[in-house]
Amino acid sequence: MYEVIFFGYVNIGDIMFWSVEFPKFHVPSFSKKLDVAIIGGGITGLTTAYYLKDSNLKIGLFDKGKVASGVTSKTTAKITYLQGDIYQRLGSRAKKYFLSQKEAISELIHIIEKEHIDCDLEQVVSVLFTLDKANIYKLDEEKRLLQQFGCYPFDIIDSHIEAGFGIRDSYVFHPLKYLKGLCKTLLQKIDFYEDILVQNIQKNGNFYVLKTTSGIFEARDVVVCCHYPFFLLPSYIPLKTYVEREYVNVCKMKEHKHFSAINIDSELHSVRYYKNYLIYGSNQSRLTSKINYSKNYQKSIADFEKYFKKEPQYTWMNQDIVSNDLLPFIGKVCPHLFIGTAYRAWGMTNGTLAGKILADSILNRKNQYITFFDPKRMNMSLFYHSFLGTFHYMKVYAQSLWKKNNPFYIRINGIIYAIYEDEEHEIHRIRLLCPHMKCNLVFNSFEKTWDCPCHGSRFDLDGKLLEGPAKEDLKH
Ligand SMILES: Cc1cc2nc3c(=O)[nH]c(=O)nc-3n(C[C@H](O)[C@H](O)[C@H](O)COP(=O)(O)OP(=O)(O)OC[C@H]3O[C@@H](n4cnc5c(N)ncnc54)[C@H](O)[C@@H]3O)c2cc1C
Numbered sequence: 001m002y003e004v005i006f007f008g009y010v011n012i013g014d015i016m017f018w019s020v021e022f023p024k025f026h027v028p029s030f031s032k033k034l035d036v037a038i039i040g041g042g043i044t045g046l047t048t049a050y051y052l053k054d055s056n057l058k059i060g061l062f063d064k065g066k067v068a069s070g071v072t073s074k075t076t077a078k079i080t081y082l083q084g085d086i087y088q089r090l091g092s093r094a095k096k097y098f099l100s101q102k103e104a105i106s107e108l109i110h111i112i113e114k115e116h117i118d119c120d121l122e123q124v125v126s127v128l129f130t131l132d133k134a135n136i137y138k139l140d141e142e143k144r145l146l147q148q149f150g151c152y153p154f155d156i157i158d159s160h161i162e163a164g165f166g167i168r169d170s171y172v173f174h175p176l177k178y179l180k181g182l183c184k185t186l187l188q189k190i191d192f193y194e195d196i197l198v199q200n201i202q203k204n205g206n207f208y209v210l211k212t213t214s215g216i217f218e219a220r221d222v223v224v225c226c227h228y229p230f231f232l233l234p235s236y237i238p239l240k241t242y243v244e245r246e247y248v249n250v251c252k253m254k255e256h257k258h259f260s261a262i263n264i265d266s267e268l269h270s271v272r273y274y275k276n277y278l279i280y281g282s283n284q285s286r287l288t289s290k291i292n293y294s295k296n297y298q299k300s301i302a303d304f305e306k307y308f309k310k311e312p313q314y315t316w317m318n319q320d321i322v323s324n325d326l327l328p329f330i331g332k333v334c335p336h337l338f339i340g341t342a343y344r345a346w347g348m349t350n351g352t353l354a355g356k357i358l359a360d361s362i363l364n365r366k367n368q369y370i371t372f373f374d375p376k377r378m379n380m381s382l383f384y385h386s387f388l389g390t391f392h393y394m395k396v397y398a399q400s401l402w403k404k405n406n407p408f409y410i411r412i413n414g415i416i417y418a419i420y421e422d423e424e425h426e427i428h429r430i431r432l433l434c435p436h437m438k439c440n441l442v443f444n445s446f447e448k449t450w451d452c453p454c455h456g457s458r459f460d461l462d463g464k465l466l467e468g469p470a471k472e473d474l475k476h
Helices: 043-052 086-114 133-148 175-186 293-308 347-362 380-402
Strands: 033-039 059-062 122-130 163-172 191-193 198-204 207-212 215-224 241-252 259-263 269-274 277-286 314-323 329-334 337-341 408-412 415-421 427-431 442-444 449-451 465-467
Touching (some): 033 043, 043 059, 086 133, 086 163, 086 175, 133 163, 198 215, 215 347, 241 293
Parallel strands (some): 033 059, 033 215, 215 337
Antiparallel strands (some): 198 207, 207 215, 259 269, 269 277
16 A cells, blocks of 8 residues: 555645755844835745845745745756647747746756755756657657757657657756755845735835734835735736646655656656656646546556556645746736746746846846736736636536535525535535635535635635635635
């Protein structure tokens, strides 16, 4: 039997695969007046702070938990510009996106070298492959585009795949050792406010007022790096994005291999090594109310065993945000309010890029990507999927209302409640509305949680918040 050490939000045995002890952050002044407030201590927030640290601005970085405890702590941390079939999907925007990823890799390596960050950085061959003959044409097209951009991809011959090619200028690292290294450069330069949830931001004259669980703070500039933005306006990001969930399995192998790989087919297989641990990502799926958590989880384990003939030692699930037009949202959403999100599971490059763009925007420095990733951009393709998603959701939800099973749904004075009876016959009641943007929640029968199919917030059976963007528990 395999031992599930970490799955979803239940951390059995309290062992995480990426695990590093961070310094204790001393907050020198606990000043409530800041020049820049950064919300979120993942790769985006810490990189933004890094690029701002020598500006003489008074900077505070807030995290609702500990720094580096969000999505970045559960990533697979491949640093590459081979990102599936992205270049053919981006059309005329492909070349610029390619250049941005190359630049992000250079920036990341530059920071690691300049700051002597010991994060097990390793240059590896990054491979793009297919397991399906029918997709060889897609692979060829991606290779052709890369050659057009000036790269030298080379063919990979391997009996396990139908076809594949590789590039050499890509890397892997230990994401938390990297974030710890960034933090060390920030000590004494910025204030860390851990375990403080930012609940609301409001403009008041020349300042933003941040309502937090530790009282009110004021800041001239606010940078929202909390993975999922907790507001709709300005810029409607929640309507222009969706959430994708992926399973990661890890096992110790006999040897360490010096490559990372991802396929181009509809069913994801992603591989990298850390020392001689094999890290395998699979079963990526878009969050909808139809998602079958149990099936996806079991399949991720079965795939691991099928391909690597071993049982996983570590298993976890993680989710990332995808914009409907595939490009991240990075930059100014309105005067003095900035955001970096929707990296499509490529946050090592895009989070780094975001840090640079956001700092340049605050310091009024030029940056060639400011318009390219503009979070205010609007076009039909950005909203199309949201309309489809909403329609689908309403349909499934309406059906669930007249099925009298467990959970049982009931409407009282126009408000819908869900009642669930667990195996011990204990009754759990919640109000079905996600406090974030009022989407109706969907029961995740496998993990026994209430999940938001629109934006990925999750709650336990009694409505206790497990994962944002929501900021509060469910009402009973
Ligand atoms: C399974 C999986 C594998 C991946 N593999 C790769 C890969 O190989 N290569 C790659 O480039 N990318 C990869 N990614 C993507 C990458 O991990 C993410 O895009 C990136 O880590 C996001 O970083 P972030 O800083 O935006 O968010 P986070 O790391 O989540 O940081 C956000 C922080 O904000 C805090 N926060 C949230 N709300 C509030 C609030 N209201 N107040 C205060 N604090 C708040 C959170 O506690 C958190 O610490 C992967 C993603 C997934 C899901």
